[in-house]
Amino acid sequence: MGMNFTFQESSVLYGMLAESSTDIIFKTDPDGAIVHASPGMERLGHKASDAAGGEGLAPQRLLLDLVAPEARQQVAKAHARALAGDDVDWFEFPALAEDSRKRWFELRLRALLRADGAPYGVLGVMRSVDELRSLSERLFTATYTDALTGLTNRAAFVSMLRHMLDAGMDGCLALFSIDFFRTINMQYGQSAGDEVLTVFGDLLRELLRTDDLISRIGSERFAVILPRVTPVEAEGICRRVVTTLADLKQTVGEGTFAVTASASVARIATSLDSTMGRAEMALFVARAKGRNRLEMEKPVRLAAG
Known part of the structure; x- marks a missing residue:
């Protein structure tokens, strides 16, 4: 059986819902000035004005005053669409609290x-999505970050490399592999191996450029995407990593020992499989030649016709 409310009953019901809800319910005039707002508006630090009879905000407060600068055009267009008769469904935007903190609604x-x-105005409902966005960001971090080193993982690396190829960006791919890593784990223990990986990850951060994208893509393997560099430039950058690591004596746990790495460089071109294949082959050559060295990809030789 349906429920019919008088105007007074509907007003009372609205007041009860507005006071108990964490949603912010507001009304604007055609110019976007907020002429009434529910108590939830105080979550943004915007107090009700005495000039408005204790209900809502002062008429001078505009809806756009609550919106972060980068989203004001988007919200203004949505308000205009609503006035024109469109039903504007939920969309996200950053709002500004009185203390200038940015919050998402x-x-x-x-x-x-x-x-x-x-039309004589617009009715709006704002709902906080801060917690949902925070959860989404944590899930994104967990999905694309290597927990041990804090670097991006293989999934993120593949996505970034594919993006570079699709965008036609120039650059090089470098692969690094810690030499005799299995022996380090067996002789010194897994905790020592983890420390070696962490130290090497930190070394890559220190020696590489800000724009370079560093990922741990396997047990002892690291990949670096070097945008906008020639193979010659990439060779110089990566050779410095190999030689610097070899010159350091790592103190891990109770032991002090030398850690070295083998490395390779290939141009990012053609396809993901082609780029990875050429880099992997050069890395295989570096390890076959005695490790602790850098090898560049070999030019492809076409068969004589």
Whole structure:
């Protein structure tokens, strides 16, 4: 059985819902000035104004005053669409609290119409999505970050390399492999092996450029995407990593020993499989030649016709 409310009953029900809800319910005039807002607006630090009779904000407060600068055009267009009669469904935008902290909300807008159908304002509902965005960011971090080193993982590396190829960006791919890593684990223990990986990851961060994308893609293997460099430039950058590591004596646990790495460089071109294949082959050559060295990809020789 349906429920019918008088106007007074509907007003009381609205007040009860507005006071108990964490959503922010507001009404604007056609110019976007907020003429009424539910108590939830105080979550943004915007207090109700005495000039408005204790209900809502002062008329001078505009909806866009609550919006971060980068999203004001988006919200203004949505408000105009609502006035024109469109039902504006939920969309996210960053809002500004009184202390200038940025908080994320989703917003829904509907036109308020007179008896003759002419709009006299907009009714809006704002709902906080900070917790959802925080959870999403944590899930993203967990999905694409190597927990041990804090570097991006193989999934992120593949995505970034594919993006570079699709965008036609120039650059090189470098692969690094810690030499005799299995022996380190067996002789000194897995905790020592983990420390070696962490130290090498930190060394890569220190020696490589800010734009270089560093990932741990396997047990003892690291990949570096070097955007906008020639093979000659990439060779100089990566050779410095190999020689610097070899010159360091790592103190891990109770032991002090030398750690070295083998490395390779290939141009990012053609396809993901081609780029990886050429880099992997050069890395195989570096290890076959005695490790602790850098090898560049070999030019492809075409068969004589």
